Amino acid sequence: MNIDSIQNGVVLDHIQAGKSMDIYKYLHLDELDCQVAIIKNARSEHMGRKDIIKIDYPLDLDLDVLGYIDSNITVNIIRDGKRVEKKHLELPHKLVNVIHCKNPRCITVSESQLDAIFLLSDPAKHTYRCAYCETAIDKKF
Amino acid sequence: MPRNLIDIVDLSVEEINELIATAEDIIANPAKYQDACAHKQLATLFFEPSTRTRLSFESAMLGLGGSVLGFSSASSSSTAKGETVGDTIHTVSCYADIIAMRHPKEGAPLAAAQVADVPIINAGDGGHNHPTQTLTDLLTIHREKGRLDNFTIGFCGDLKFGRTVHSLVNALSRYSNINFVLISPLELKLPRYVKEEALKKKGIPYTQTTDLESVIPQLDILYMTRVQKERFFNEEDYLRLKDSYVLTPEKLVNAKSDLSILHPLPRVNEISVAVDKDPRAAYWRQVKNGKFIRMALIMKLLGIEV
Structure with a gap:
């Protein structure tokens, strides 16, 4: 299955399989005009299966919210088609x-x-x- | 930022010990403190009825030479018009140097502290906390036993909604070698979070029972509580549980001769009036102590030393 790489935006990786739609709703991604790709049940070496969300927009995510939802998610920031930052989340205090x-x-x-x-x-x-x-x-x- | 008292754990053990020492000095030398808060004003904002707490705050401030303003029910304040706690507190902060507030909603004093620029004292927030009652209880235990460690204390009655119990368990969990005996109907047991945070996490021993008479011989202190009608959504449950425990002279036959019986009051049926004559009944002395510890607290939060 091919999904275009994004140029400037955010990739949420290592989402627990089956939870991507919950996160989609919680982050109000339905309100965005840009392309959003939801990949369910992708193969993962560590997790067996995982979900991924690609957002083709440099969205300023609330990492506290995301950390609360699932602190295992990794947040990849993409600029000009390349990953410039990888953030690991923790449970917010x-x-x-x-x-x-x-x-x-x-x-x-x-x-x-x-x-x-x-x-x-x-x-x-x-x-x-x-x-x-x-x-x-x-x-x- | 002003210093507040919202929860008993806002005070360190050292600060509590200092307050008790100050209260003891006030009891011994009241004249020394009679002008300590001259020209200072205490606002008592009672959104829920109270006899002891409100009057003891007012008596405490008057005993320090200060003055008092406030209201004694939500219906006589702008709350009846829909004003928020925050707006009421903003307003009163303009008139008073310190505020003692009671509110039926849990967490209301914290909401008040977020906007106040004068110290806020939580005088009871629903079934949640009542830290000045806890200070009163601690002063009473100190005066009755001469210490705040090494004893067995039984809490009896409504341990679920009894905010005085939650606060006192929390406070005593910071002193050493205290054995807790929790006596209640199954429906009114101490909430799990209080047991987890105050006792289990610290490895403090406790026992739970429904039978007061079987444990009374081992107690150094018996803290009785009222089953509070206002905390029940369902009157049937209240009627079923309200007389679960009634302390009588007969039940005290097997108790220690130096037992101290405490009660935050008001009582309904849970302590027979015949017990009042027993020298082990400490609850009227406890009421008196409430004034002195509040005097010490008001001085501390206003930064006044004598």
Whole structure:
């Protein structure tokens, strides 16, 4: 299967197989005018199978969001057809307005203008807690 | 940035020990502190009803020679018109030097601290935290036992929604050789995250039981709590659980002679009034201690030394 190389843009590699559409939606890639290629179930030496997303636009990605979704993803920055940077992600310590608290007693539920702030409380279990009420939230992905 | 007290862990163990020492000195020498906060104003913003906490804050500030303004229910503030916590705090910051606030929503004091340019004291946020009650409890334990380490403490009643329990467990987990006994109905057990963060991660021993009488002989301190009607969405659950534990003189027969019985109050049925006469009942002394530790806290957050 041939997919054109991109000239200036971003390649998200090592996405867990089957999760590319979730990331497509989470990053609102449907709102872009440029070419976006989603490759599902590509062969991978390390992962067996993986998904890849190629975005033919120098998009400024929120790496905290991406790190929260899947910290194993690698982000390749492409300029003039060549990879100029490869970024490895980590679980962000703090998330602002990425996820929202579900606790009906939390102040952020009744006052939605407040920033929804979550702090990483257990990196091993990928657990985040609301900075306001300490309610834990299950990772979406 | 002003110094706030949102969660008891905002204070180091050293700072807590300093506050207790200051409170002890205030008790011994009240006249020395009577003008410590002259010309300073405390705003007490109570979006939820309270007797002890609000009055003890006000009494504390008056005892320091300061003055007090505020409101005692959300209906008598602009919250009733839809004003946000942030806007209310912005406004009050223009009038007061320090703010003590109680709010039914969890995390409201943190939202307040994000916009305030005066110190914010969390006087209770829903079922979440109540750090000045914890300071009161710590001062009471210190005065009753002469120490804050090496004892067995039983928490009894509503450990799920009981914010005073969460804060006190957190605070005591930083002192050494404390054995925790958690006594509650299965539906009102201490939340998993409190056990994980405060006890399990630090390797602190604890036991859980539904039976108060079987564990009462081993306790040095018994911390009773009320099953709080306002925390239940379902009245049926409240009615079923509200009288799970009632402490009576008969149940204290096998307790240690130097047991200290604490309760954050108000009580409903969980401690029989007959227990009040028992010298081991420390909860009225605890109420009094609340004023003195708040005096020490107000001075600390305002940066006032005597």
